[in-house]
Amino acid sequence: MVISTVASNPIRKRPAAPRARRMLGRALIYAALLLWTFICLFPIYWTVTTSFKSAVDVTQAHLIPWVDFQPDWKGWRSLGLSPDTLFGTSTARSEFMNRFVNSIITSVGASLLALVLGSLAAYGLSRFRYKFAWMRNDDILFFFMSQLILPPVVLALPFLVLYKALALLDTTFGLILLYTLTVLPIVIWIMRDQFNAIPIELDEAAFVDGLSTWGAFLRIILPLAVPGMVAAFILSLVLCWNEYFFAALLTSTDAKTLPVMVASQTGSQGINWWSMAALSTAAIAPLVVVGIFLERYIVSGLTTGAGK
């Protein structure tokens, strides 16, 4: 709403463009915006509504609830999540909850670990000058960033063999290690930017007050870096939550995450659309909520991560 007051200014400055043409231009802009809004939202809308449809409504492509079909808890019942089955026992629900919890533990665990490792490394790289053999700070940073180009396939099979030997196959801990690795470069990049933005005079003042290197970092600098940490954490969370490739190869029963469960259901032919739709809805719902309410942090994480 603030935008509209700013917006009216430059329009008036424009010299004598015919009023009709300007109106047409604005109409086109809004039409394009609405078209893309439709493209973004329709698949989500379709999935959510399909989870309430019966077979007939699916085959006849009914779209609007209460108008051309009567919503029903069908999809959610098959997951054991509809109101009438919610308090009974349900194997489908316990399986789903298990995967859901696995996904939460894996993504939160990996994001936290990456945040700890990444913040420490980023602070070091932003404040001190290291020399390791021929590697200087920039080389070390490049070493960390270069992990981004590593496609998952390169690591997947060696990890399969290694994890078998380490008895880490199909464990949440094993997945956490891998996910940490995939998001660590991004966390280091965001956090280094964050620490660079904090004036070094603050560190020096802390040293004068008698704090050690670590004391200054933990008590003075870290609290100031919280916004960057939140952004890095949420971005990592999104990436880990959606990761499929490693999870599909390295888990079988115990540590399966939600994407693997969704994928294993799509694979079978003749699946019920409504239960698939309910499952997909449940899998995307947490991130849709994150996207709507924490959009600010994601944008700030992305723009420091890539915009510079």
Add this chain to the structure above:
Amino acid sequence: MQNSVPISDDAHHQPVAKRAPGSRKAVGRALVLLASLGFLLVLLIQVLRTTGTITAGFSDWRPILIAYLVWAAAFGVGQVLTRGERGQRALFLLPAVFFTVAVVIFPTIFGIYIASLDWNLSSIEGPRFSGFDNVRGMLNDTYYWNALGNMVFYTVAVLGEYAIAFGLALLLSAEIRARKFFRVVFLLPMMLSPVAVSWMIGKSLLEYRFGPAATLARYLGWDNPAFFASPWMARFSIQAMDAWVSIPFIMIILLAGLQAMPKEVQEAAKVDGANGWQSFWHVTFPIMLPVSITVLIIRIIFKLKLADIVINVTAGGPGGATDTVSSFIYRVYRDRSNVGYGTALAMVYLLLIIVLLTLMLRASKRWTQKVE
């Protein structure tokens, strides 16, 4: 790493001493030496057990992992003891370095070794050294070359994603109402898991019989709206889905670039009498070039990893038309359990990526310099 905190407090009692005293240095060295010996001993026992020389040892290799962690912690403590303040500074970097070495460098080197093996997990005989046989097999593997060819298509298609994303970023930076609403909505696809998207779009929206997209296509006069039947159509459909997920990322970066652009520049262009189209090509686009190149390179890096959607929607079909290198190697492992061959393919792919990116970074550096 936990150990390091009390020790740093310890050092803080003598802030004057830049270098640690001799006795502490000796303790530190002894600690690192001891830890290294311990680690090597555990490793030796386990190797001997695996080769069958001795029967003592552990049932799996997990103790090696713990020994590595202990060694890493001891090394960190040793750094602080021997090098004082400089050791404490090193402690910031060491956890990440040890972690990366353990989970990236070591597995990659191990992967190069696996790539030289003839190793099928489902066959009874174990791994057998075969040198470059896997690479030789790769040269004759038409499916692999086909997958590489598809990657070229997918990579070039990034330009299309970029064009759409640029358009959307321009729309969002125009004078519009409810900008925040549109921004959130446009960002949403990026948040969704590619696997869920595979079902939501690939398997239901684009479904041949009663998917709404197929219904719409029929209504518009396309009799046979099969999105995954002909090779090119399937490739475009997969690309469209991937674009749907990834355009928001490009858009957000470009939008940030547009908003950081000084307003005066565009005003000046307007004063000079440039119309919208001219001011875009002569002012906005050149200014956005560095941001564009960065975002394109990042996007290509991620595009080269494309696998989830292909695995879940078409499994590479029809006839390998939509295969990416990752999804092909995934199937080499899943269907044939061929670890050695799959790893060899992945390693060659990694080499290709490194060469491509080095060339791209070189070119982009030269190009941006020329523009300036």
